[in-house]
Amino acid sequence: MSRARVSIKGLEDYADDDKVVGAVRACLEPLGGMGAFVKPGQKVLLKVNIVTPLAPERAATTHPAMVRAAARLALEAGGRVSVGDSPGIGDPAKVLETCGIAAVMRELKLELADFKNTATFECAENRVARKLDLAKAAADADVIITIPKPKTHMQMTYTGAVKNQFGLIPGTRKAQYHYRLETREWLAMLMVDINRMARPALCIMDAVYGMDGEGPSSGNPRKIAAVLASSDLPAMDAVCCAIIGQDPEQVPTQAACRESGFGTTELEDIEVLGDDWKKFRLRDFELVKRVSSVPFLPLPKAAHKWIREQLSPRPRIINDKCILCMACFKGCPVEPSAIDPRREAARQVNDKTCIRCYCCHEFCPEKAIRLRKSWLDRIFRLSALIGR
Numbered sequence: 115m116s117r118a119r120v121s122i123k124g125l126e127d128y129a130d131d132d133k134v135v136g137a138v139r140a141c142l143e144p145l146g147g148m149g150a151f152v153k154p155g156q157k158v159l160l161k162v163n164i165v166t167p168l169a170p171e172r173a174a175t176t177h178p179a180m181v182r183a184a185a186r187l188a189l190e191a192g193g194r195v196s197v198g199d200s201p202g203i204g205d206p207a208k209v210l211e212t213c214g215i216a217a218v219m220r221e222l223k224l225e226l227a228d229f230k231n232t233a234t235f236e237c238a239e240n241r242v243a244r245k246l247d248l249a250k251a252a253a254d255a256d257v258i259i260t261i262p263k264p265k266t267h268m269q270m271t272y273t274g275a276v277k278n279q280f281g282l283i284p285g286t287r288k289a290q291y292h293y294r295l296e297t298r299e300w301l302a303m304l305m306v307d308i309n310r311m312a313r314p315a316l317c318i319m320d321a322v323y324g325m326d327g328e329g330p331s332s333g334n335p336r337k338i339a340a341v342l343a344s345s346d347l348p349a350m351d352a353v354c355c356a357i358i359g360q361d362p363e364q365v366p367t368q369a370a371c372r373e374s375g376f377g378t379t380e381l382e383d384i385e386v387l388g389d390d391w392k393k394f395r396l397r398d399f400e401l402v403k404r405v406s407s408v409p410f411l412p413l414p415k416a417a418h419k420w421i422r423e424q425l426s427p428r429p430r431i432i433n434d435k436c437i438l439c440m441a442c443f444k445g446c447p448v449e450p451s452a453i454d455p456r457r458e459a460a461r462q463v464n465d466k467t468c469i470r471c472y473c474c475h476e477f478c479p480e481k482a483i484r485l486r487k488s489w490l491d492r493i494f495r496l497s498a499l500i501g502r
Contacts, residue, residue, distance in 0.1 A: 117378075117383055117384060117385045118240055118346040118349035118377070118378035118383060118384045119144070119145060119344060119345075119346070119349075119384070119385045119386075119387055120342060120344040120345070120346070120349050120350055120353045120384055120385070120386050120391075121141050121142065121143075121144045121145055121333075121342065121343045121344065121386075121387040121388045121389070122340055122342045122353070122386060122387070122388045122389050122391050122394070123137045123138075123140045123141040123142065123340065123341050123342075123389055123442040124137070124339055124340055124341075124389050124393075124394070125137040125322050125339060125340060125341050126206075126322075127322060127339075128170075128177050128179035128322060130178070131182060131183070134179045134180065134182070134183045134185070135182075135183040135186055137183075137341050138180070138183040138184060138187060138318060138341055138343075139142050139183075139187060140388070141318070141341045141342065141343045141388060142187070142318075142343050143263065144343070144387035144388055145217055145316075145343060145345065146187060147191075148187040148190065148191045149191045150308035151191075151257060151259070151315045151316045151345070152188050152191040152192065152193040152257055152259075153191070153192065153193075153194075153427070154192025154193075154348075155192060155194070155241070156192070156194065156256040156257050157191050157194050157196070157255050157256045157257070158188045158194065158195045158196070158255065158256070158257045158258075158259060159196055159197075159198065159227050159251050159253060159254070159255035159257070159258045159259070160184055160185060160195060160196070160197045160198075160224075160227075160259050160261055160262050161198065161199060161251075161258055161259065161261065161279065161281065161282070161314065162175070162176040162181055162197060162198070162199050162210075162213075162215060163175055163176045163199060163262045163263055163278055163281065163425070164176070164201050164206070164209045164210060164213050164215065164281075165201060165281075165316035165330055165331055165476060165477075166201055166202065166203060166204070166209070166210065166331050166441070166476065166477050166479060166480060167201070167203075167204055167208065167209045167212035167213065167479060168213065168331060168468070169212065169213070169214070170213060170214045171335070172295055172331070172335065173263065173323040173324065173325050173335035173336070174263075174265070174325060174329075174330060174331040174333075175213040175215075175263070175321055176213075176215070176261045176262065176263060176320050177214075177263075177322065177323070178183075178213070178214040178215045178217065178218045180261055180301055180318070180320040180322070180341075181197060181215050181218050181261060182218045182221070182222065184259060184261055184318050185197070185218065185222050185224055186222065187453045188197060188259065189222065193257065194268050195222070195224050195225070196224060196226065196227040196251065196255070197210070197215060197218075197219055197224050197225070197226065197227060198210075198226060198227030198229045198249070198251050199229065199281045199289070200229040200249060200281050200282070200283065200284045201281075201285075202285070202286070202287055202288055202289060202445050202473060202477050203343070203441045203444055203445050203474065203477045205354045206226070206229050206230070207226060210226075221231075227249070227251035227254070227255075227317055228249065228250040228251045228254065229249040229250075229251055229284055230245040230249075230250075230284065230343040231249075232248060232249060232250055232284060233247070233248060233249075233252070233253035234246070235247075235248050235250060235253070235311035235312070235491055236311070237307065237311045238309045238433075239294075239310055239374075240307040240310055240311070241303045241306070241307060241374055242295070242300060242303045242304045242307050243304060243307050244307075246283075246307065246308065246311060247283075247284075248282040248283060248284075248308065248311065248312060249282045249283075249284055249285075251282075252282050252311075253310045253413075257315045257316075258313070258314040258315060258344070259314065259315065259316045259317075259318060260275060260278045260314045260316070260317045260318075260347070261278075261317075261318050261319075261320055262274050262275055262277070262317070262319060262320065263319070263320045263323075263325065264319060264321050264323065264324040264325075264338070264354040264357070264358060265324055265326075265329040265330045265333065266325060266326050266327060266328070266329035266330070266333055266400070266401060266402045267323035267329050267330045267402065268328055268329065268402055268427075268472045268475055268476070268485060269292075269301075269331075269364050269470070269471055269472045270298060270301070270302065270365070270366055270367065271360070271364050271366065271401075271402050272351070272354075272355060272358075272360050272365045272367075272402075273330050274319065274327065274350065274351045274354050275317040275319065275344075275347035275348070275350040275351050275354075276305055276306065276309055276347050276348060276367045276368075276371060276377075277305055277367055278313050278317075279305065279308045279309050279314060280304075280305050280308060280379065282308055282312055283308070285406050286445070286447075289446070289447035289471070289473050290447050291304060291447075292447045292460070292469065292471035292473060293447035293448060293469060293471070296428070298366040299366055299369070299370065301366070302366035302367045302369065302370040303370040303373075303374065305367055306367065306370045306374055306376050307412060308424035309347060309376065310376065314347065315323070315345060316343065316344075316345055317342075317343065317344055317345070317347050317350050317351055318341065318342075318343050319340075319341065319342040319343070319354065320341070321338040321339075321340045321341060321342055321354065321357070321394075322337070322339060322340065322341065323335045323336065323337055323338065324336050324338050324340065324358065326358070326399045326400040326401065327400045328402075328459060328475070328485065329365070329402070330476055331475075331476050331477070331478070331479075332475060332476075332478065332481045332483070333400075336396065336399060338357065338358075338396065339393055339394065340357075340389070340394045342354065346377050346378050346379075346384075347377055348367075348368060348371040348372075348376060348377030348378055348379045349377060349378040349379070349383075349384045351365070351367065351379075352368065352378065352379055352381050352384060353369060353381070353384060353386060353391055354378065355368070355392060356381055356391065356395070357394050357395050357396065358395075358396055358399040358401070359395070359396065359397060359399050359401065359402055362379065370375065381382055383433060401468060413429040415481075427470075427485035427486055427487055428465055428468065428470075428485070428486050429453060429463050429468065429472065429475055429483050429484075429485060429486075430462075430463060430483065430484050430485075430486045431453070431459075431462050431463070431482060432481075432482045432483065433454050433455075433459065433482075433484055435480050435481060435482035436455050436480065437480055437482070438455055438456065438481040439479065439480075440455070441474075441476075441477040441478055441479060442455065442473075442474035442475075442477060442478055442483060443455065443472060443479075445473045445476070445477040446473060446474055447469070447471060447473060448467050448468065448469060452464045452467045452468040452469070453468070453474050472485065
């Protein structure tokens, strides 16, 4: 059996479009070039990451220069290219405008992919959902090329290649899955199910800048200075985790891939082509700390769940920064919403109904939501004892 392959090429910044295209082209060459994935006449969906309407320099969304490069190479190969994603909040076309991607679409005459309507997908191998309604764009495409960024994620620890396909679930339906699936592990398995159905052919990772700290939208831009490419998405995430120093055992999507036999998750089973990945390694990347388990306590599952809930940070609104855009209120999957910035400070977040999905934190454009440690953790520092 041939080993999974991940190609990597250094790229310092997005300033020169020709250099960006050249770096992506060089990154794809060891994999057979764009022509190995796109044939003349095929419909190509560039699945970007536009989690929320933020400017490119925030490093929360796929950079427009990377979209331009991928589109140019797909067009060269004879593909008919569309671009899209489904943000948690806002109209896709308007969010693409804010993220700078719409300008690239006009420049290259790229179509807006249909992320408003849905098509039904089925897969007998799936663990969580053998039938799902995904964006019609995925059904319309002959080839899906996913273009994520490597970022921390306050709920899922890390987000990259595999998680990017969660955006194929339209709009606020994503938040409903946060509510219906109680644990990160089930949510991660759903993401693997989506990848089995959509079958992205190629991942081009925009790792010129990633995000550390309180990602995926409120963290800090971190220069990694690289572009990566692979047809094996879990392998891509394994290499990215190695670069940022993230333990893949703490990443639910990697665990779900490993458990379900989807892709390659072990670094030693991956052939890294192009530049040496170790030269891009960041030893001070600020990772998400989270409770993974409570293995030393001989307690029932319900007690373990209660302890995890007590140790999970609570969203709190920073009223001096809040502009009352209501993105947190609209994005909360709980009904009625567990967060409302219009209430007095003591009642803005209902800790009893909040499910700790952190959608509010993810959707806030002003970094006006902080995640505050619970009183139990602040007093006893239990999370440090059980491996956060």
